[in-house]
Amino acid sequence: MNNYETQDNVEKTTAQSPYLYSRKSDNQQTTISLGSKVLGSEKVLFLAGPCSVESKQQMIDIAYELKEMGVTALRGGAYKPRTSPYSFQGHGEKALEWLAEVREKTGLAIVTEIMDPHLVPLFEQYVDVLQIGSRNMQNFVLLKSVGKSKLPVLLKRGMSSTIQEFLLASEYVLSQGNPNVILCERGIRTFENATRNTFDINAIPVLREKTHLPILADPSHGTGNSKYVLAVSRGAVAAGADGLLIEVHASPEEALSDGDQSITPQEFRKLVEEIGSIAHAVNRTI
Amino acid sequence: MNNYETQDNVEKTTAQSPYLYSRKSDNQQTTISLGSKVLGSEKVLFLAGPCSVESKQQMIDIAYELKEMGVTALRGGAYKPRTSPYSFQGHGEKALEWLAEVREKTGLAIVTEIMDPHLVPLFEQYVDVLQIGSRNMQNFVLLKSVGKSKLPVLLKRGMSSTIQEFLLASEYVLSQGNPNVILCERGIRTFENATRNTFDINAIPVLREKTHLPILADPSHGTGNSKYVLAVSRGAVAAGADGLLIEVHASPEEALSDGDQSITPQEFRKLVEEIGSIAHAVNRTI
Amino acid sequence: MNNYETQDNVEKTTAQSPYLYSRKSDNQQTTISLGSKVLGSEKVLFLAGPCSVESKQQMIDIAYELKEMGVTALRGGAYKPRTSPYSFQGHGEKALEWLAEVREKTGLAIVTEIMDPHLVPLFEQYVDVLQIGSRNMQNFVLLKSVGKSKLPVLLKRGMSSTIQEFLLASEYVLSQGNPNVILCERGIRTFENATRNTFDINAIPVLREKTHLPILADPSHGTGNSKYVLAVSRGAVAAGADGLLIEVHASPEEALSDGDQSITPQEFRKLVEEIGSIAHAVNRTI
Amino acid sequence: MNNYETQDNVEKTTAQSPYLYSRKSDNQQTTISLGSKVLGSEKVLFLAGPCSVESKQQMIDIAYELKEMGVTALRGGAYKPRTSPYSFQGHGEKALEWLAEVREKTGLAIVTEIMDPHLVPLFEQYVDVLQIGSRNMQNFVLLKSVGKSKLPVLLKRGMSSTIQEFLLASEYVLSQGNPNVILCERGIRTFENATRNTFDINAIPVLREKTHLPILADPSHGTGNSKYVLAVSRGAVAAGADGLLIEVHASPEEALSDGDQSITPQEFRKLVEEIGSIAHAVNRTI
Secondary structure (H helix, E strand, O other): OOOOOOHHHHHHHHHHOOOOOEOOOOOOOOOEEEOOEEEOOOEOEEEEEOOEOOOHHHHHHHHHHHHHOOOOEEEOEOOOOOOOOOOOOOOOHHHHHHHHHHHHHHOOEEEEEOOOHHHHHHHHHHOOEEEEOHHHOOOHHHHHHHOOOOOOEEEEOOOOOOHHHHHHHHHHHHOOOOOOEEEEEOOEOOOOOOOOOEOEOOHHHHHHHHEOOOEEEOHHHHHOOHHHHHHHHHHHHHHOOOEEEEEEOOOHHHOOOOHHHOEOHHHHHHHHHHHHHHHHHOOOEO | OOOOOOHHHHHHHHHHOOOOOEOOOOOOOOOEEEOOEEEOOOEOEEEEEOOEOOOHHHHHHHHHHHHHOOOOEEEOEOOOOOOOOOOOOOOOHHHHHHHHHHHHHHOOEEEEEOOOHHHHHHHHHHOOEEEEOHHHOOOHHHHHHHOOOOOOEEEEOOOOOOHHHHHHHHHHHHOOOOOOEEEEEOOEOOOOOOOOOEOEOOHHHHHHHHEOOOEEEOHHHHHOOHHHHHHHHHHHHHHOOOEEEEEEOOOHHHOOOOHHHOEOHHHHHHHHHHHHHHHHHOOOEO | OOOOOOHHHHHHHHHHOOOOOEOOOOOOOOOEEEOOEEEOOOEOEEEEEOOEOOOHHHHHHHHHHHHHOOOOEEEOEOOOOOOOOOOOOOOOHHHHHHHHHHHHHHOOEEEEEOOOHHHHHHHHHHOOEEEEOHHHOOOHHHHHHHOOOOOOEEEEOOOOOOHHHHHHHHHHHHOOOOOOEEEEEOOEOOOOOOOOOEOEOOHHHHHHHHEOOOEEEOHHHHHOOHHHHHHHHHHHHHHOOOEEEEEEOOOHHHOOOOHHHOEOHHHHHHHHHHHHHHHHHOOOEO | OOOOOOHHHHHHHHHHOOOOOEOOOOOOOOOEEEOOEEEOOOEOEEEEEOOEOOOHHHHHHHHHHHHHOOOOEEEOEOOOOOOOOOOOOOOOHHHHHHHHHHHHHHOOEEEEEOOOHHHHHHHHHHOOEEEEOHHHOOOHHHHHHHOOOOOOEEEEOOOOOOHHHHHHHHHHHHOOOOOOEEEEEOOEOOOOOOOOOEOEOOHHHHHHHHEOOOEEEOHHHHHOOHHHHHHHHHHHHHHOOOEEEEEEOOOHHHOOOOHHHOEOHHHHHHHHHHHHHHHHHOOOEO
């Protein structure tokens, strides 16, 4: 007995031909260009920014600040999946325009979440990476849709998805012809309530063994608490993550969403420095 | 610290005005017509059928058989969310046509899952109830889309969604103007592996206390094993469920999906009989 | 990969000889006398009482009241396992004496929790059933110790134990020569926080299939909330439980422990009545 | 609503006086001597050895080998908690004697699990650290018993215990007068089945914030798979662990228990080397 609806079919398929996500050799590694750097290389990359795009000026200010610290890609939500329909839902297309303008000014790559499969053409005008959020990890219509795009896809693990389900979700994208999928571990739902989620560090070596796709870590969602982001970031890179996705906000206590887990630019500067040491210890650079 | 992204906003909203799903009095109860019966009344309803629509003849045969046993609505998947992209994905629009033909012949209401928000108009031509599957419980684009339909929505609980998240997902539909939401408990994901999911019987009285929406139980997914469906069905109705959603297949071992948890028509006949006794014990009928 | 330390050994053993807990035929059923009734028979039994033994008079009063309503065994903690060392730890041996006096007066069987393996002889002087609490389900020294007693053992499922681990814990008792083990489902730990635990109703038919031991349900711990105890009690008996273990307190709001989940004698009277109807519906009596 | 039986009492106590485990200042740190080194200092310590003590010669051989690589304490089970009563239960007192002999020869500190509260005096004759296993984390009789010993206590987190419950379990020991408690994160039980447990890296900074007690990490149980032990060890030390508890076996495939998660001495040598680099990166040494 198991949790997979499709266990039988999955295994039959495996026997016939390996999955597109499967690592065929030790050296096989997908690399994806982000801004001026390459994810999946010996360099550990930083993707950072606020949870939500709140205003154009906010994004410009934080983007310059983050770029100077070595960040490669700016994250920020234009369309926000919120548990309640009455919570702030994001500034939508207007926010996409702002993000494109920030890219123009700073050269940072833009990563933002897409929820509607029919908005892929719109997003393609403005952004560099299509993010699929945890709640949509098994939204197969959306996965097939971004699988037909030329843009890389940042796929976040579902909050209660097994690693096998996570990999099979990436297969939905890959099988449509898009080879550029970034896997992002962002914490799973457990009984523990001292943290918002439990960052699954085990997933990093498990994914490394099973797939050639690059692996990001999101300690902001993985802990849900700015106090713990630094320690878990160090742990994730030490365990082998190719990059970090971090929520940074100039004034976390005023953020429209996720303020508890956002760190300040000052804290982020310290994080970059410490990650530099860890990267060095595992024979990488930042 | 908690699991809700929107805890603050949620609570602020609650303070200002109750949710549309909130029960305002002991007697308040939403009722929804299904075929010739009413869900949310003193009658316990049966919704049954195979996991996937496999052929027109299969659906006609099972529909007549189930109708004769007292079933109100026929379930069957035309578009199937499958963990692997290489598993059977459903017969799509053709299956919708077959389902409409079965409705024509038998008078059974048709319940089937919708995954693409842009297919609502197509589904409206063929079916009676739009089902939102567990994996899409927080697909907010889809929820808003079915919230604009005239058809009732059968919302399945996400496999690791809290009851509060489940209710807030229903609010996405209700807040778009569609008052007819059916909540379906279908088991949650836990560490236990003797069953596919853990049917959360506690959710039945919790939902009953918090909302006026009708409550279905799905012991097929809740257990994942045909051997346990009957006992858990009895338990769910004894605890207060308004109806049961049961996977029935003429030859479970040949089913294209979910064969392990499908019961045969003969077993279903026994189930209806036993549920009749339980319904009577809680002052209801079938 | 799985959660069982001993998977290999377990399976080898199974192949060689079935476990003592294993059901060998449909009719095989262990029965255990409790007071004037028999657990594991067609009668559904009630075991009830306060969480902690607070005073002799409290126990005498509640015992007479419960006996009159049809209760077979009185529960009450003399030694209390508490998460904090500074919480009330029970009245100890004095409480055992009070319990014995209540038995003398009322004829109710006495069920109470034992935590120290070396106190078995002391407990044997005063009580009828040795309860092993959830936190001690894999306290193998304690299990072996009660396995050498003549008294029946009420074994509560660990809060995150699989059903297989639960059965193997019973095997520790059985293999020491004590054939009288009562299995008690009391809810498992999940992500859901609307209830204290998630009552695992699936466990009832799974246990029924795998073992001949009698099965109790504890909806008080299974829900952690007095408002939901009645509905889940009905569900458990409908699903096949042989008896219910219910926390009843004359003034729940003043209870020294577990007040939130204790029901009043008035609520318990209603519960007995409703369970009578459910028992009848499943061809049993109370 | 929450999972703590004693929430009210816990909070009342907190208000009145902080717990003994509570960190009162940034610098407060309990240190514990182990062999020739000090746990809780700037040095990252290694505790290693086989799951079970299988023979005297096995222990002597591995002890010399591990000592030469920098290990401080030898672990090995004399009394084994096994899910099935028919699995190997350990060599008992004989194994304690062997361990004492190894200590004599090598100077390594001896860490071994105690399950019976009445065996404390026996263990005190032979070993240096009393280990409380996951299954006994809330065996309060045992906790009180080791709380009266002069030996340090290595307390493993329960497999589904919250961090708060873990800390309160340590309080049971501390409140009996024993100030030397070592907290060990060893993975928690989740839905994920690609690994035996989910190593909770978040727990490291959370514990660091809340307590002055030293923190060990056990990636062997935390992953359950020798392939992932190295990566998670690096992560744990990068996140701030004071030491590692690692299962090492000369021939894992022949181990009497836990062979899947045991690494070889050769793999351990590589681990020590890599941890040296990580320790350096976080301003520590090995």
